[in-house]
Amino acid sequence: MLQSKFLKMMATAVLGVGCLLLAMNISLAENNLNLKKSGVETSVKSYWQSPFSFSGGQLDGTKVSASALQLDSTKLYAGFDSLGRYNGGAYYYGSYTTDVIPVAFTEAIPSWQANTPPGTWTEIEMSALVNGVWTKWYTLGAWMEGNQPFERHSIVGQSDADGYVATDTLILDKSATAVKARVNLYTNDPAITPTLRKFGITFSNGTDKAGVVPSNGQTSALDVPKRSQMVFPDGGEVWCSPTSTSMVMAYWANVTGNSAWNIPVPTVVDGVWDYRYDGAGNWPFNTAYASSFGLDGKVVRMSSLAEVQQWTAAGVPVIASIAYKKGALDNSPIPSTDGHLLVIRGFDAAGNVLTNDPAAASDEAVTITYNRAQLEKAWLDNSNGTTYLIYPQGWTTPAGNGHW
Known part of the structure; x- marks a missing residue:
């Protein structure tokens, strides 16, 4: 009653x-x-x-x-x-x-x-x-x-x-x-x-300071589908978060064979849009959207890129929230940003960061390698290491260290 x-x-x-x-x-x-x-x-x-x-x-x-x-x-x-x-x-x-x-x-x-x-x-x-x-x-x-x-x-x-x-x-x-x-x-x-x-x-x-924890030596280069936010007129320039979420979901669609997770960027935008904030960058709205399809999704804050390396080595691409001033991030397709999200899909032998950056002008151009120190600073200094973790239920993930 x-x-x-x-x-x-x-x-x-x-x-x-x-x-x-x-x-x-x-x-x-x-x-x-x-x-x-x-x-x-x-x-x-x-x-x-x-x-x-x-x-x-x-x-x-x-x-x-x-x-x-x-x-x-x-x-x-x-x-x-x-x-x-x-x-x-x-x-x-x-x-x-x-x-x-x-x-x-x-x-x-x-x-x-x-x-x-x-x-x-x-x-x-x-x-x-x-x-x-x-x-x-x-x-x-x-x-x-x-x-x-x-x-x-x-x-x-x-x-x-x-x-x-x-x-x-x-x-x-x-x-x-x-x-x-x-x-x-x-x-x-x-x-x-x-x-x-x-x-x-x-x-x-x-907050954590960049450059304190060195690379742990783990290398990986995950095959994350390439998707640019910039190919969409009338709003795509602010769709970095849903484009990154779409890329990671599509990656898992390919890995598991579950085609239901391969969702076009505009559809993801509709599913994560915060109508009061008037944008698609609400962090937990993005992970909740992925989770509504049966994936595990959560927002965490990490303390170094060495922690991210553990996840990409386990086959899990992560989404990182960054910001930087002009000249602070070499190779970036945009000169500066007050807030941006991209997919980290691995690390090379030097510890530098392999990304799918949705700010690139085309799908093929999103694969960008960033200097480790520069990207870690852009990530830790501005979002305090904010990261989306999205992966299938039951996937083997790094041992917990209290940060996830």
């Missing part, structure tokens, strides 16, 4: 846990300060993934079916979109709230793997523990595969004294010591449910 839901406030953390988290944060801060004094810039990065079958945490109007999260039609909550954020009318919903996740961070980016039949959508929220006090819930976008019952979009206007949401990234003014995440599932029809397979959050505190 339907229930009316009262607003639920997060429980205050147990004093002992709060003291432990505070001590952890002080220890991390002191360690970072010592490293900075020694001339080495450092960061603390980590990746958290939802537990198997969503064990732990709290289910409200949701259930676990075949290890995935769905709405429970017998316990749904009724809501009305009085703010015009969603469908402008009545809907039903449920949620899953994690346990407290102890982690030191100032920035967090969620990503998720879900399927949303027409009339359903998903949303992820986060609340951080800062100086012993929980922040409000910040919302990291309303997402669905299509554009019904409304257009997918990020959520603007969330700034307060604790931080803000920059399209797809929660940015805090001060370091947090813990976080809780809440996944909301929505539907127009109680008989139809979205399905969430898993979700994760990449956390960062500080």
Whole structure:
């Protein structure tokens, strides 16, 4: 039966846990300060993934079916979109709230793997523990595969004294010591449910400096299909992210024989477009799109290209977010950019980076080799190592190091 839901406030953390988290944060801060004094810039990065079958945490109007999260039609909550954020009318919903996740961070980016039949959508929220006090819930976008019952979009206007949401990234003014995440599932029809397979959050505190970690010697040259964003008039010049996503999906189509993953660039653009941001560069919208076809997809932040080498050596091309000023990246088809994404498909014996850069003027011209030091700087200095990882479920991936 339907229930009316009262607003639920997060429980205050147990004093002992709060003291432990505070001590952890002080220890991390002191360690970072010592490293900075020694001339080495450092960061603390980590990746958290939802537990198997969503064990732990709290289910409200949701259930676990075949290890995935769905709405429970017998316990749904009724809501009305009085703010015009969603469908402008009545809907039903449920949620899953994690346990407290102890982690030191100032920035967090969620990503998720879900399927949303027409009339359903998903949303992820986060609340951080800062100086012993929980922040409000910040919302990291309303997402669905299509554009019904409304257009997918990020959520603007969330700034307060604790931080803000920059399209797809929660940015805090001060370091947090813990976080809780809440996944909301929505539907127009109680008989139809979205399905969430898993979700994760990449956390960062500080930035990494390029050139600190040398090449690990791993070489690879993955045969990623070549696709240029520039061959598409009327908007292609800003389609770097979906073009890169399209290339990686097509690569997996060739590797596995699953032709459903070979999707034209304009179709991917339609599937990732953020109608509030008015662009196709929303990071988790891109990985969520790939995941909706059954691939594993997530956004992570890495600390060096040596980490990327592990992935390309495992047969996984990665998508990197970069930016650079004029003259800072030799061989680039565009002189400078405030934000760009490209596919890293391998490394040569010298450790330089083999890419498919969608900014090239033609499909054949996208294969470009970049100087390792220059590309690593463009990546770490500007997106803090932000990377899309997209690969088939069950694919053998590098051993986890806490960053993925």
